[in-house]
Amino acid sequence: MILEIIEGPETGRRVKLREGETVSVGRTSNAMTILAQDPGMSGVHFVASLSSGIMRVRNLSQTNGTEVNGARIDAATVEAGDKIRAGQTVFTVIGPPPNPYPAQVRVGGWGFNIIPEGWKPMEDVGLVHQDEGEFRASAAGLEESLPGGKTLRAYVEVQMEIAKSQLQDAELQGPAEARMEGSEEALLLTVSSDAKEGLRVTQRQIYARSGDVVGILTLSGLAAVNQDFIEIVRGASFHKPLIDIKA
Numbered sequence: 662m663i664l665e666i667i668e669g670p671e672t673g674r675r676v677k678l679r680e681g682e683t684v685s686v687g688r689t690s691n692a693m694t695i696l697a698q699d700p701g702m703s704g705v706h707f708v709a710s711l712s713s714g715i716m717r718v719r720n721l722s723q724t725n726g727t728e729v730n731g732a733r734i735d736a737a738t739v740e741a742g743d744k745i746r747a748g749q750t751v752f753t754v755i756g757p758p759p760n761p762y763p764a765q766v767r768v769g770g771w772g773f774n775i776i777p778e779g780w781k782p783m784e785d786v787g788l789v790h791q792d793e794g795e796f797r798a799s800a801a802g803l804e805e806s807l808p809g810g811k812t813l814r815a816y817v818e819v820q821m822e823i824a825k826s827q828l829q830d831a832e833l834q835g836p837a838e839a840r841m842e843g844s845e846e847a848l849l850l851t852v853s854s855d856a857k858e859g860l861r862v863t864q865r866q867i868y869a870r871s872g873d874v875v876g877i878l879t880l881s882g883l884a885a886v887n888q889d890f891i892e893i894v895r896g897a898s899f900h901k902p903l904i905d906i907k908a
Contacts, residue, residue, distance in 0.1 A: 662716050662741075662756050664709060669750035670698035676709070676752070683710040685721075686747065701725055701748030716754060718745060762843065762900045770876050771802030772843075775896025777889040788893060790882065796862060798882025800893045804874050804902060813870045817848050820866070828854040836868070842898035844869035844876070865890060871901040 664676040664686075676694050678684055686694045687705035696702055703722035710717050719736040720727035728746040729737045739745065741756030764772030766782040773788055783789045783799075790798035807816060817836045824831050836848035847869040854862060865880040876899040880890045 662711055662754065664745065664752040665755055667744075667751055667753050669696075669748070671696055671750070678709060678711040678716065680711055680714070683708055687721075688748075696748075696750060699748045699750050702750060703748070706747045707745075716740075716756075722747070762898060764898065768802040770804050770843075770871060770874065770900050770902040771878060772898045772900070773800070773802075773893065773896060774898070775892050777892050780889065780893075787878075790889070796860070796882060798889070799879075800890070800897075801879045801881070802876060802897075802899075804876040804899075807870060807873050807875045813846055813848060813868060813875060816875055817850060817868050820868075821850065824852050828852065830855045839867055839869075841867060841869040841876075841878075841894075843900040844871050844898075846870050847899075867894065867897075869899040871899055874901045 662678050666672050666674045676684060684694055685692045685705050685708045686696065688697055688699060688702040689704040692705045703724060706722045707727045708719050708721060716739050717736065718729060718739055720734055725748055726733045729739055730744055739754050741754050743754045745752040760767065762772055764774050765776060766773040768785060768787050771787065776788060779791050780788045781791055787802045788800040814836065821833055824833065832853045834851040836850045839847040839849040841847040847867055850866045852864045867878040869876045878897060
């Protein structure tokens with residue numbers, strides 16, 4: 662997200678915040694973003710942070726204070742279009758465009774619209790089961806560019822060879838044709854391997870292609886959550902990410 666100055670001595674200047682960042686704004690070198698030309702701004706006037714796509718602003722000025730949409734605040738959550746005043750400087754909040762593929766939980770190009778009972782979202786992962794046992798079930802989504810000229814099936818075959826070389830007594834089933842909302846084609850691969858204490862752990866991996874990007878949804882856990890996996894996949898979708906993953 663971006664804070665753009667629309668009024669004040671440095672109109673047009675932008676302060677960019679990436680996910681997980683906290684930025685301080687003020688008149689002196691004690692601030693990360695220095696606005697030395699504004700005499701009404703405190704040395705460190707306010708901080709802005711971005712976490713899980715939500716921007717928060719906290720006032721640090723005991724003299725002039727910080728306002729959001731005309732109201733003086735100690736701390737506030739701000740959204741795209743909100744105005745922040747600090748000294749003689751007014752910022753507007755610029756947020757990313759709304760995702761055209763809304764979902765309850767989104768990880769890159771993956772969307773999850775069904776969260777079974779006992780599961781919860783995990784940032785940048787997908788969904789995890791709340792059971793704290795050693796073999797905690799999860800539904801993890803990621804994506805990468807499909808190598809030039811390679812088909813989805815050829816891509817999956819490479820992953821199969823990697824699994825065989827790294828997992829003890831691995832048994833593979835597939836790849837079989839599958840369906841995934843938003844994708845142009847999808848394949849299902851099931852991988853079983855030995856774990857501790859004689860347990861057998863199964864992973865179901867769905868490979869979905871959208872344009873030149875392949876999404877991998879890995880469903881890991883013991884047989885007790887099989888029905889949950891069915892529900893998660895039923896509510897899942899994969900669309901090519903809005904942000905170019907090659908960048």
